[in-house]
Amino acid sequence: xxxxxxxxxxxxxxxxxxxxxxxxxxxETTIDLNTFSSIINPxxxxxxxxxxxxxxxxxxxxxxxxxxxxxLGLGIGIPRSSGSCALSAGVEAVAxxxxxxxxxxxxxxxxxxxxxxxxVTAPTTFTIVISRP
Amino acid sequence: xxxxxxxxxxxxxxxAACSEEIETPTSATATGPATVxxxxxxxxxxxxxxxxxxxxxxxxxxLLASVERNGVPAANLLEIGIGSPAGTGxxxxxxxxxxxxxxxxxxxxxxxxxxxxxVADTEGLSAPMTFTIRVIHx
Numbered sequence: 001x002x003x004x005x006x007x008x009x010x011x012x013x014x015x016x017x018x019x020x021x022x023x024x025x026x027x028e029t030t031i032d033l034n035t036f037s038s039i040i041n042p043x044x045x046x047x048x049x050x051x052x053x054x055x056x057x058x059x060x061x062x063x064x065x066x067x068x069x070x071x072l073g074l075g076i077g078i079p080r081s082s083g084s085c086a087l088s089a090g091v092e093a094v095a096x097x098x099x100x101x102x103x104x105x106x107x108x109x110x111x112x113x114x115x116x117x118x119x120v121t122a123p124t125t126f127t128i129v130i131s132r133p
Numbered sequence: 134x135x136x137x138x139x140x141x142x143x144x145x146x147x148x149a150a151c152s153e154e155i156e157t158p159t160s161a162t163a164t165g166p167a168t169v170x171x172x173x174x175x176x177x178x179x180x181x182x183x184x185x186x187x188x189x190x191x192x193x194x195x196l197l198a199s200v201e202r203n204g205v206p207a208a209n210l211l212e213i214g215i216g217s218p219a220g221t222g223x224x225x226x227x228x229x230x231x232x233x234x235x236x237x238x239x240x241x242x243x244x245x246x247x248x249x250x251x252v253a254d255t256e257g258l259s260a261p262m263t264f265t266i267r268v269i270h271x
Contacts, residue, residue, distance in 0.1 A: 045204065055236075058235075073205065075206055076235070077198065077199050077206075077265075078170065078198040078199065078235070078265060078267055080170060080172055080265065081170065086170075086172065086198055086199035086201065086263075086265035087199050087201055087204075087205070087206040087233075088198055088199050088206065088233040088234060088235050089206055089233065090205060090206040103234075103235050104235065104236055105235035105236060106235070106236050106237065108168070108235075108267075110235065115204065115205075117205070
């Protein structure tokens with residue numbers, strides 16, 4: 001028992017020494033998550049602006065739709081002065097847990113857009129999560 | 134020196150000491166780069182260009198932000214270029230064939246003056262496309 005306690009103390013002392021030696025834990029990357037929910041009617045679109053204060057990867061996840069299983073268009077782009085979202089990339093996706101679209105972008109203002117790719121036959125509520133650096 | 138004089142000098146010194154610790158706020162006169170969006174419709178095998186003016190020298194960056202048909206993004210390649218207005222056109226100095234992106238695709242160090250950004254269909258679009266180009270300049 002004494003040996004075990006001594007060993008634990010020794011390890012603790014070493015850990016303390018390491019901290020004193022300037023070894024630090026890896027820095028964490030902060031990722032902001034923004035949630036956006038709305039309704040898509042047949043032929044309509046909905047978009048949300050967001051700003052990146054630093055460059056990195058923007059990912060968008062269509063997390064839910066109601067009714068479920070509806071495929072929606074999902075895109076990332078740049079807001080026009082008119083307020084519409086000029087899409088750089090887009091996909092047709094059903095709700096899931098993994099990001100359906102991601103792009104690398106520099107610090108600036110962007111937009112996420114959800115649209116009817118021709119599959120929406122009734123008002124469909126949705127939620128997307130925007131993940132950004 | 135009278136007591137009043139001594140007190141007066143002491144107050145002046147204290148006041149001076151305090152004033153040295155107060156930092157005068159600086160006005161935010163620095164202006165950041167300008168972001169300009171150029172949007173339009175590009176017909177097959179045609180070009181369009183837009184002019185902009187630099188009042189200070191610096192780096193101009195440009196990217197093809199979107200290529201869409203009926204609001205749906207397309208993967209078509211278009212040529213974007215930066216140059217100087219020449220006659221009724223834009224004499225491009227640098228250019229690249231690119232698809233839509235959110236990171237700069239062209240960078241050009243420019244002096245003060247008037248420049249232009251050009252978009253061209255060199256691949257042969259099957260139909261007219263709407264496009265947006267983002268230019269950031271000093």
